[in-house]
Amino acid sequence: MGLKLNTQPGIMGVKAYVGGASEIAGNANAIKLSSNENPLGPSPKAIAAYSAQAANMHRYPSVDHAALRELIAQTYKLDMTRILIGCGSDEIISFLCRAFAGVGDEVLYTEHGFGMYQISARLSGATPVSVPENNRVTDVDALLGAVNENTRLVFIANPNNPTGTMTPNAEIARLADGLPDGCLLVLDGAYAEFVYGFDGGASFVEARDNVVMTRTFSKIFGLGGLRIGWGYGPANVMEVLNRLKGPFNVSGAALAAAKAALEDETYTEHCRAENEKWRGWLAAELGKIGIPSDPSFANFILIRFGSTDEAQAANAHLQNNGLIVRMVANYNLPQALRITIGDETACRQIVTALTEFKAGK
Ligand SMILES: *Cc1c(COP(=O)(O)O)cnc(C)c1O
Numbered sequence: 001m002g003l004k005l006n007t008q009p010g011i012m013g014v015k016a017y018v019g020g021a022s023e024i025a026g027n028a029n030a031i032k033l034s035s036n037e038n039p040l041g042p043s044p045k046a047i048a049a050y051s052a053q054a055a056n057m058h059r060y061p062s063v064d065h066a067a068l069r070e071l072i073a074q075t076y077k078l079d080m081t082r083i084l085i086g087c088g089s090d091e092i093i094s095f096l097c098r099a100f101a102g103v104g105d106e107v108l109y110t111e112h113g114f115g116m117y118q119i120s121a122r123l124s125g126a127t128p129v130s131v132p133e134n135n136r137v138t139d140v141d142a143l144l145g146a147v148n149e150n151t152r153l154v155f156i157a158n159p160n161n162p163t164g165t166m167t168p169n170a171e172i173a174r175l176a177d178g179l180p181d182g183c184l185l186v187l188d189g190a191y192a193e194f195v196y197g198f199d200g201g202a203s204f205v206e207a208r209d210n211v212v213m214t215r216t217f218s219k220i221f222g223l224g225g226l227r228i229g230w231g232y233g234p235a236n237v238m239e240v241l242n243r244l245k246g247p248f249n250v251s252g253a254a255l256a257a258a259k260a261a262l263e264d265e266t267y268t269e270h271c272r273a274e275n276e277k278w279r280g281w282l283a284a285e286l287g288k289i290g291i292p293s294d295p296s297f298a299n300f301i302l303i304r305f306g307s308t309d310e311a312q313a314a315n316a317h318l319q320n321n322g323l324i325v326r327m328v329a330n331y332n333l334p335q336a337l338r339i340t341i342g343d344e345t346a347c348r349q350i351v352t353a354l355t356e357f358k359a360g361k
Contacts, residue, residue, distance in 0.1 A: 089229030164296030
């Protein structure tokens with residue numbers, strides 16, 4: 001008999017986050033298109049900045065992340081004092097749940113919403129509540145209908161993962177306006193940079209006192225392996241979140257790489273343009289062979305099949321061809337597969353493999 005554990009409520013109810021597969025047994029050349037990583041990699045300037053930090057690894061990193069916060073503020077025209085840098089935007093999501101949602105409180109997220117919302121909600125003892133979407137698009141009326149006096153947080157990603165769809169600004173405004181006092185709307189802008197002219201929700205943060213935005217360096221900036229993201233919100237919210245932050249939550253190398261990545265606007269623009277080009281091509285080519293997808297605003301497309309069996313068989317066929325994509329049954333989308341937009345070679349291989357699949361080869 002072991003020691004009696006007084007494990008806090010919620011923790012044992014968590015199912016571990018399942019990341020995108022990264023290997024196929026016996027195939028060293030498999031192409032990974034399962035985690036929405038940048039196929040072009042990080043900016044060479046970010047790699048150089050990271051390398052330059054190597055000899056400093058005995059030093060503790062900055063506590064206040066002032067240099068990076070200043071650059072973010074300048075780049076996006078935000079108030080530096082309300083920016084919080086996290087160990088991935090996952091950490092900001094976790095801080096929000098820990099700070100504002102405990103036992104007896106409810107945290108809303110959408111049916112096909114990002115997995116970390118419900119995991120973080122459970123870890124803080126709160127009850128995650130899944131709200132239906134409308135044909136794979138966030139349904140503001142359904143969300144407002146699910147809000148009650150216990151609701152503390154509403155998470156939506158815009159563009160959403162794994163659907164790739166977007167919620168129009170007018171709908172976001174309606175949602176923010178409809179929430180009761182004491183309930184925060186969190187706009188997860190992990191894919192904001194892929195949308196030309198989109199501010200990720202910053203203007204909502206500026207105009208309201210109940211909206212928080214999260215952002216990441218993991219997607220267009222290609223720094224998923226370094227774990228760095230940030231949050232932006234009203235001063236009183238950010239003051240609370242700041243207290244949850246460990247003094248050294250982000251490494252010096254990650255801070256340096258993020259700064260260099262953000263400064264390299266030419267490279268980011270190149271990544272955005274390549275993504276847009278190959279996303280459009282891939283969706284159109286698959287459409288021609290009877291594999292539909294919703295117009296995506298992010299760096300992946302969600303392709304749909306006629307049945308769960310067909311989606312699984314397509315996934316197996318892709319694997320046999322060295323292509324790793326994401327099964328999304330655990331996002332309540334058992335008939336779909338999410339494919340990260342790769343480089344030209346990867347996109348062409350996907351089309352070739354799925355054309356064979358549809359032809360029954
Ligand atoms: C990838 C992703 C994130 C990023 O998480 P990090 O912890 O910053 O790597 C956040 N939200 C959504 C919806 C994502 O898809």
